[in-house]
Amino acid sequence: MIILIPAFEPDRKLITLVAGLRAADRRLTVLVVDDGSGPDFAPVFAAARSAGATVIGYPRNRGKGQALKTGFDYVARHHPDRGVVCADSDGQHAISDILRSRSERSKSLCPDESCCRRPPADLAAQWGGQAWPAARANTHLLAALPPGAFPGVDETEVYQFLQAHAAR
Secondary structure, X not given: OEEEEEEOOOOHHHHXXXXXXXXXXXXXXXXXXXXXXXXXXXXXXXXXXXXXXEEEEEOOOOOHHHHHHHHHHHHHHHOOOOOEEEOOOOOOOOHHHHHHHHHHOOOOOOOOHHHHOOOXXXXXXXXXXXXXXXXXXXXXXXXXXXXXXXXXXXXHHHHHHXXXXXXX
């Protein structure tokens, strides 16, 4: 799991967040994107790096959206098979909430596999292989979904949408 944290002119809360995440689960990769904070904030990013984060960034502020896109691009290149959860650098997200988000999105909780985890056979036969409901496209929409089977991506709804909008 990757925890992606965009940061512009962060304070010590970023360091506390990184240290807390790494203490909670050493397997986490914490990726901090410096959104052009400038040299005055270099000590904060150095401390985040020392606390266990990977820190990347660029010299001029480009906005939170660009920082997230930069982070997603980095993950796609270096960790393509790992899911992403986003958190803010100001400590507004509790570590327990970040970790719960990670675990809640890792598997479907539906007890009946036939009801929502598999599309009806006729829709699957028509659209399977022509449409790929998957998290990769959704990460560009800032969705935090894990690799594998995606409970947030409903194949039935995607296939029904395609069916309703197919050129006839």
